[in-house]
Amino acid sequence: DGGITQSPKYLFRKEGQNVTLSCEQNLNHDAMYWYRQDPGQGLRLIYYSQIVNDFQKGDIAEGYSVSREKKESFPLTVTSAQKNPTAFYLCASSNDPGGSPYNEQFFGPGTRLTVL
Amino acid sequence: AQRVTQPEKLLSVFKGAPVELKCNYSYSGSPELFWYVQYSRQRLQLLLRHISRESIKGFTADLNKGETSFHLKKPFAQEEDSAMYYCALETSGSRLTFGEGTQLTVNP
Numbered sequence: 001d002g003g004i005t006q007s008p009k010y011l012f013r014k015e016g017q018n019v020t021l022s023c024e025q026n027l028n029h030d031a032m033y034w035y036r037q038d039p040g041q042g043l044r045l046i047y048y049s050q051i052v053n054d055f056q057k058g059d060i061a062e063g064y065s066v067s068r069e070k071k072e073s074f075p076l077t078v079t080s081a082q083k084n085p086t087a088f089y090l091c092a093s094s095n096d097p098g099g100s101p102y103n104e105q106f107f108g109p110g111t112r113l114t115v116l
Numbered sequence: 117a118q119r120v121t122q123p124e125k126l127l128s129v130f131k132g133a134p135v136e137l138k139c140n141y142s143y144s145g146s147p148e149l150f151w152y153v154q155y156s157r158q159r160l161q162l163l164l165r166h167i168s169r170e171s172i173k174g175f176t177a178d179l180n181k182g183e184t185s186f187h188l189k190k191p192f193a194q195e196e197d198s199a200m201y202y203c204a205l206e207t208s209g210s211r212l213t214f215g216e217g218t219q220l221t222v223n224p
Contacts, residue, residue, distance in 0.1 A: 031209075031210050033211070033212075035214075040125060040216060040217075041216055042120075042122075042202060042214040042215050042216040042217045043160075043202065043212075043214040044214070045211055045212070045213070048209075048210075048211055050209055050210065058211065059213075090160065092160075094210055096210050098209060098210065099148070099206055099208070099209045099210040099211075100148075100210070101148040101165060101166070101167035101206070102165065102167060102168070103148070103150075103165075103206060103210055104162045104165075105152075105162070105210075105212060106161075107159045107160040107161065108159065109159055110159075
């Protein structure tokens with residue numbers, strides 16, 4: 001199914017290397033989000049963007065960076081400064097950048113990053 | 117600070133039994149709450165919103181502001197309900213704070 005795509009599905013990185021995870025959406029949504037999913041910890045927000053060329057830090061932004069140059073794309077870079085980068089990363093989008101009780105976030109299939 | 121707690125990491129019931137997945141929150145503002153579900157090999161998706169007062173796949177959830185809870189309930193569990201369930205709280209803008217998740221297993 002389309003909507004939100006993430007690539008690659010699996011990614012391996014050596015310690016000390018930066019790596020970029022791709023997230024693309026064709027839903028014409030204004031807002032996009034990056035989450036990290038670890039067993040027993042649920043989803044934790046890394047960064048989010050409510051509009052093109054603007055983004056805000058989430059709860060665990062240290063060691064990560066993002067850009068939002070196009071409405072449909074929100075790539076996440078995991079830098080060497082991230083102490084424990086091995087995790088499952090989820091991207092999401094929504095068309096309610098201001099928030100709403102009717103808000104719905106649509107999720108991608110995820111990227112599993114393993115640092116060797 | 118906002119926080120969502122799901123006290124049960126694992127919950128196992130038999131088919132046809134009632135099921136309740138607990139969710140408690142702390143938030144100083146007016147809470148907007150959601151349940152998201154992730155079935156095996158599928159994407160995380162919205163199950164229901166408290167504002168809609170809807171029943172989806174037989175599940176309902178009532179917001180109890182006095183107890184700061186938003187428990188998810190279903191009177192008769194089905195095997196296809198087996199999944200990971202996340203409670204989520206919308207805070208500033210459109211950002212969501214998720215609980216730790218509850219893995220529900222419905223046994224035949």
